[in-house]
Amino acid sequence: MNQTVAIVLSGCGVYDGSEITEAVGVIIALSQAGLPYTFYAPDRAQMHVIDHARGQESSETRSILSEAARIARGNIRPLTELDAAQHSAIVFPGGFGAAKNLTTFIKDGKDAVLYDDVAAAVRPFVQQHKPVVALCAAPLVQGLIAREEGLAGVKITFGSYAEGHAMADALTSWSQTHVETPVDQACVDLAHRFVSAPAYMYGEATPAEVFASCQAAVTALKSLLS
Numbered sequence: 001m002n003q004t005v006a007i008v009l010s011g012c013g014v015y016d017g018s019e020i021t022e023a024v025g026v027i028i029a030l031s032q033a034g035l036p037y038t039f040y041a042p043d044r045a046q047m048h049v050i051d052h053a054r055g056q057e058s059s060e061t062r063s064i065l066s067e068a069a070r071i072a073r074g075n076i077r078p079l080t081e082l083d084a085a086q087h088s089a090i091v092f093p094g095g096f097g098a099a100k101n102l103t104t105f106i107k108d109g110k111d112a113v114l115y116d117d118v119a120a121a122v123r124p125f126v127q128q129h130k131p132v133v134a135l136c137a138a139p140l141v142q143g144l145i146a147r148e149e150g151l152a153g154v155k156i157t158f159g160s161y162a163e164g165h166a167m168a169d170a171l172t173s174w175s176q177t178h179v180e181t182p183v184d185q186a187c188v189d190l191a192h193r194f195v196s197a198p199a200y201m202y203g204e205a206t207p208a209e210v211f212a213s214c215q216a217a218v219t220a221l222k223s224l225l226s
């Protein structure tokens with residue numbers, strides 16, 4: 001592939017940004033597969049900041065882009081600069097940041113929408129029939145863009161219904177199809193070129209199982225690209 005995969009991060013840290021194990025797992029899996037990548041993140045403030053040591057909300061304000069740059073080793077660009085024509089696919093690691101900073105799901109539930117910069121970034125991939133990959137909570141982005149583009153019955157997973165029922169119910173309300181999927185496998189919608197994988201939607205998953213989820217998603221992506 002001579003085009004990179006766009007990785008969209010939503011901050012740094014499971015409770016208010018990108019889940020770090022998932023993000024790094026995706027990076028390693030892409031590297032193993034020989035797929036180059038470029039990092040992007042929204043250039044705006046996080047929904048809120050969580051003190052991860054205490055599990056409590058903090059009064060401070062942090063930039064999604066600046067926090068995501070920690071994972072990207074500083075080599076990251078604002079999401080508004082993402083040009084789908086320069087990329088073969090787009091990937092969204094999970095974490096609560098995917099729900100909080102990429103969508104309004106935490107506030108609005110089934111009435112959620114994508115933030116404008118996220119919708120503008122992912123929409124061309126759907127319209128150009130390029131793969132859209134998402135892990136953990138990030139398949140919310142897939143469900144919302146599918147709804148916006150008038151698609152129905154797109155196969156997407158949040159893992160098991162028992163652990164992701166609120167998101168799965170929202171997905172169903174958006175006329176998409178939730179597919180229960182084991183932690184080490186990926187859900188692939190060949191017709192729409194969507195790949196989703198559970199990762200830490202299984203709350204008791206080990207890091208090894210989360211990495212297996214990342215690998216399954218990237219293996220499916222590589223198959224689509226070939």
